[in-house]
Amino acid sequence: MKMRTFKRHLGESVKSLRRNGWMSVAAISAVTVTLILVGVLLSILMNVNKLASDVENDVQVRVFVERKTTKNQQDTLKKKLESYSEVKKVTFSSKKEQLQQVVGSYGNEFKLFGGDDNPLYDTFDVQTKEPKQTEQVAKKAKTLDYVNDASFGGTSAKKLFKVVGSIQKWGMIISALLLFVAVFLISNTIRITILSRRNEIGIMRLVGATNGFIRWPFLLEGAWTGLLGAIIPIALVDFGYIWIYNGLQASLASTSYRLLTPGTFLAEIDLLLISIGIVIGALGSFVSMRRFLKI
Amino acid sequence: MKMRTFKRHLGESVKSLRRNGWMSVAAISAVTVTLILVGVLLSILMNVNKLASDVENDVQVRVFVERKTTKNQQDTLKKKLESYSEVKKVTFSSKKEQLQQVVGSYGNEFKLFGGDDNPLYDTFDVQTKEPKQTEQVAKKAKTLDYVNDASFGGTSAKKLFKVVGSIQKWGMIISALLLFVAVFLISNTIRITILSRRNEIGIMRLVGATNGFIRWPFLLEGAWTGLLGAIIPIALVDFGYIWIYNGLQASLASTSYRLLTPGTFLAEIDLLLISIGIVIGALGSFVSMRRFLKI
Amino acid sequence: MIEFKNVFKQYSDDIIASNDINIRIDQGEFVYVVGPSGAGKSTFIKMMYHEEQATSGEITVNNFQLQTMKPKEVPFLRRDLGIVFQDFKLLPRLTIFENIAYALEVIEKEPAEIKERVDYVLDLVDLADKSDKFPEELSGGEQQRIAIARAVANKPEVLIADEPTGNLDPETSDDIMAILEKVNKQGTTVIMATHNSIIVNKYPHRLLAIEDGRIARDEEGGKYGYENENV
Amino acid sequence: MIEFKNVFKQYSDDIIASNDINIRIDQGEFVYVVGPSGAGKSTFIKMMYHEEQATSGEITVNNFQLQTMKPKEVPFLRRDLGIVFQDFKLLPRLTIFENIAYALEVIEKEPAEIKERVDYVLDLVDLADKSDKFPEELSGGEQQRIAIARAVANKPEVLIADEPTGNLDPETSDDIMAILEKVNKQGTTVIMATHNSIIVNKYPHRLLAIEDGRIARDEEGGKYGYENENV
């Protein structure tokens, strides 16, 4: 196609968008509303996903150290644990600290066991790189010197993995449904606007326009519709997300949970929204026109 | 309006729906897809809401019974606790059972404390009618005879209430957004189909039809579009929900969590979907036509 | 009775389509409206049924004061008129039968009566066999005859026809003229914009010639032509 | 060169709009097509530019074999034709200028050339002042003249006009005939379906009369009429 012809199509598409008035407004606002829904729900879903995996990351291996272990031996053990490729971080926790926790949960009477009566063990809390590696690391740790026992939460951890897994699975299903719905609704809207212009398309054919010549302006008009329809959703999601992110940061600071950082996350969402708008707008036009360009 | 005229409008609306062919198909499928999204997401959101409040209901008051209490005195205490209007259920849990739990969490060494060495207390676990009443019940229980102490989860329960509260709040926000989107998209689709028929409406006016006469068939056609568009979503949500409900029943049986029972829940969802379809279909037509019925 | 008093119609900045029109058409008259392309014939006619509104002046049609009437009254004005539009304006998604029936349904006639009347007018324009077709399946002249059939279907007080023979051969045009004259004899006012000089000269009636938005001639039984210069 | 061999066209069950048409029109001819309403004139014409396809038989237009041509070739067939449609078929959302320009843009003419050519043909039909209007802002006759302007804009080899004077007064019709005859003198084949007996008799050319889908007469310089019976 000649450059001049492409320019002509581009101009034509803008003109047509303007002259279709309310029809264009209706199509653009359908895209807008659909993409707002997609943007908001995807932001929520992706953060739920992130939070679920944060929760999963809280699962760790607890290694109970034999009672009569010296400081040196403990260090050796620590080094050994840290040397495993699956291990991310090893934290020491004394039996004294733990007694405090027990007292907290089960009543003051445990205070009797302070000092040497403390029935608890010093422990190393081992964080693994992948939550699912905990079981395996716990098994290995059990066989080490100076180790009395090692636990990884057992059935409750497995239950947690299952819950998190099913949250993530449902998140994926909903996201897929959402994207399908968005693609369908946008292309369907474009289809209706094109159906309503079949007479015009017929006339264009009758005065000698090739299919390509007819199609290009419609395709570009679809892309404009998508592009214009993506502006408000992007602005809304960007500002809304940053606002909520900043608002929640304070209350999340004390926990190990974090929302996705706006920078890259918003860039991804924005890109997704604008591509759905433009690509589906253009493709929707293209596909809808086939029917009218048969002969 | 004469009965004959209404019949005429009804027949006209069906005829028009059929003769608009692809346009009708496009409008109906837009309603279908929108309502599928609404149906699926609302089902999920309402169940998340239900599960969240089930979790909340797990919060209970733990009443620690003085060590030297007789069986009789314990019964008196139990009766007393049960007499509170806020209390739903009181369950006894012996210190022996509790030791098992401690052993599970903190290591085998606790087995040493079996029998009379057991440092724990017998407890009553008190379930309240409303989760938020736990604090108040715990306070009252502390003042009773034979009671050593009473706890209600304290800050962690409060945190849980906050999390559940914010899940429910977000659930409401998303549901509202979703309903708004559905209403907008359906009425917008109807608007586009009517925009594309403004010439026809103009001709009707020119041959002497009153606004009401023109409007009725369009309004009914909008209602049909909504009704037909609601059929697949309703079938999908009904069968899908029952399928998932039956599938999950087994794995939820051992817990205190339950999905919403299909009976009334599905009746509500179905009613909602069909009313959105019909009402918004009809109203969308009505509102969109105003522009063309000015003079 | 149709009366125009000092009627002006300006479309945009510069186009004055009606320029000080003063005219009175009594019930039962037959009036031709002639004039060159773009002279303002259709505009003159459109103002009668309130599709276009006069910029200034007074228009009375039957008992309606068009300048002051409420939008709600417009359909009732139009019910007493039968209109043949220059571009036919058939409803594309209704069959021929339904198109004509529509004009009777709006005045809530009974179905049986509608059927009888539609069949009668379809027969009148010789298109009874097309009753189940859609407009786009008809030839240009056939569509035009359907538009005429629809206009006479509800026995209007005034029949307004804008170029009703433009797509018809001379013989069929004569048939149509026979219908219009018969309707006129039964008391209906007929106003017909036309370029058909053969018809105008063969069936003489009052003739209004419009040129540049003005009434250039108003002659009983005038020959086709405008500005007093016959073609 | 246009040739029809044993061409039949059946629309539905019963309507045979072309019944065994055999005809040959050489480059540079001027041919009237006449016949009563619904006789099959438009159908005959529509088959030339492949809007309707023959049910059986062979049609050759310029160098295209219409029965065997690929859908992709259709636009190229139409580019050598200029067509005035009975219902005008102007694009409602383009201005008059843009409507005519469209027919030149499809053959990728340069913008400057397009502008010049559009201005020229607008002047030809005496509507240069309407170039920025939209079709619905024009009178019936003005729209018809725009349709004619568009058809001649790309200097077609064959000009096909279906009832091009139906909405025009006799004087303007004469102007249009002058244009068609001028175009014809420059070598363009002109095929014109018409009901206008005055025109046909005043500007004699080859005359095809169609009746009930058949070619009833084919006469060089024939008077208006069909079945050998003049009106």
Ligand SMILES: Nc1ncnc2c1ncn2[C@@H]1O[C@H](COP(=O)(O)OP(=O)(O)OP(=O)(O)O)[C@@H](O)[C@H]1O
């Ligand atoms: N798309 C169609 N489907 C069915 N029948 C059709 C179709 N188009 C035309 N016809 C029928 O074919 C016959 C010929 O139609 P055509 O348009 O060729 O007539 P015509 O000679 O151009 O008439 P006119 O002078 O009224 O324009 C008519 O009886 C018409 O009703």
Ligand SMILES: Nc1ncnc2c1ncn2[C@@H]1O[C@H](COP(=O)(O)OP(=O)(O)OP(=O)(O)O)[C@@H](O)[C@H]1O
């Ligand atoms: N909607 C409109 N907007 C702007 N100008 C208009 C509009 N309708 C008509 N005109 C202009 O008003 C003038 C009169 O138009 P009108 O349709 O009344 O002419 P007419 O006498 O019916 O012509 P014809 O014989 O061609 O149908 C013309 O110049 C036309 O271009």
Ligand SMILES: [Mg+2]
């Ligand atoms: Mg006119």
Ligand SMILES: [Mg+2]
């Ligand atoms: Mg024809």
